[in-house]
Amino acid sequence: MANINETISEVEKLNPELARQLKKYVKDHSYGLVFEHNLPEAVRLYTKTPTVGDTVNVMPERGKKEKAENSVPWVVKYIDGDDAVIEHDGETKAVSVNDIVTLVSYRDVIYPGLREIDRVERGNPDDPYHMVINSENYHALEALAYCYPGKVDCIYIDPPYNTGAKDWKYNNDYVDGSDQYRHSKWLAFMERRLKLAKQLLNPKDSVLIVTIDEKEQARLGLLLEQMFPEARLQIVDTIINRKGVSRKGMQDTGTGEEVTQFSRVSEYIYIS
Structure with a gap:
């Protein structure tokens, strides 16, 4: 792969258009380690309030272990008070909003932010410091x-x-x-x-x-x-x-x- 990139860099000096076409070709074809790019991972946002259009999982009863059915992605069709109607492959059902959790894929746009939850102070405020981020x-x-x-x-x-x-x-x-x-x-x-x-x-x-x-x-x-x-x-x-x-x-x-x-x-x- 390094040789390909080096070759394209040399070509770019003489023929930028040809180099552009080569870059596109390399991008569209697999070289080196080839593996199945599985569906993007998804993460549950437990603190997000589910809204219409969200993809959600139905959580198990409190205190019980999760089963395969709890990983099924449902889409929220509408919400009425504390109840939500969700759909998956043509099947619909009503569940409590408190029993569903929003599921977000990594291919979806997420705007992360940091919120301070605690700190331990030592030394001068202007000294270098360590920060621990509790996150996925x-x-x-x-x-x-x-x-x-x-x-x-x-x-x-x-x-x-x-x-x-x-x-x-x-x-x-x-x-x-x-x-x-x-x-x-x-x-x-x-x-x-x-x-x-x-x-x-x-x-x-x-x-x-x-x-x-x-x-x-x-x-x-x-x-x-x-x-x-x-x-x-x-x-x-x-x-x-x-x-x-x-x-x-x-x-x-x-x-x-x-x-x-x-x-x-x-x-x-x-x-x-």
């Missing part, structure tokens, strides 16, 4: 991109490792080990956030650090090479347990019997 990480990055594009010196990311356990959600559903789109969902999830991170980083002198384990290490490396072709990508391993972390056995593809896996002592850190 995509929206936090989006909010920062409004104020600090190209001004960030270092970004450290500790993403979900996509272990197959209930450690992260895509479109409000946990992604388990049996999901055949598990890896492409993870890549789409990471790509959206890395694009925002790239907007924030100082293009002349900055560093991006991402930790990962073996389940997505190879794919993450390819994604970083593709998104940051101009960067010098390095990888180091870090010891997490000198005695080794035991792992569940896996099935032999031939016999179906459980086989032992090596214990893992380290994880990986990408630096670019």
Whole structure:
């Protein structure tokens, strides 16, 4: 990918129109790491009052676990007092407004804002300070991109490792080990956030650090090479347990019997 971009830059010096056509061609075709760009993630806005036209989920009864039906997207047709009429695939039903939550896709325009909820003061008011943003990480990055594009010196990311356990959600559903789109969902999830991170980083002198384990290490490396072709990508391993972390056995593809896996002592850190 870096070679393609470098070639287009050289062509642009001699023939800007041809370079424009090449850029369009490259944009419309996939190179390098190719994966399924799943439907954009969606996030629930629990503090937003549902209105007509909103996409919503119907929440389970208080104290009960969510089921698949609670992830179905409904559209609010009209609201009468405390009741709302919602529709999905031609089916309509009436529910309490208190039982629905607004669902917003990341492809929809969201104007994030920050509200101070607490602070701990130490030292002089003019000294450098730390700030913790309690938010969905995509929206936090989006909010920062409004104020600090190209001004960030270092970004450290500790993403979900996509272990197959209930450690992260895509479109409000946990992604388990049996999901055949598990890896492409993870890549789409990471790509959206890395694009925002790239907007924030100082293009002349900055560093991006991402930790990962073996389940997505190879794919993450390819994604970083593709998104940051101009960067010098390095990888180091870090010891997490000198005695080794035991792992569940896996099935032999031939016999179906459980086989032992090596214990893992380290994880990986990408630096670019």
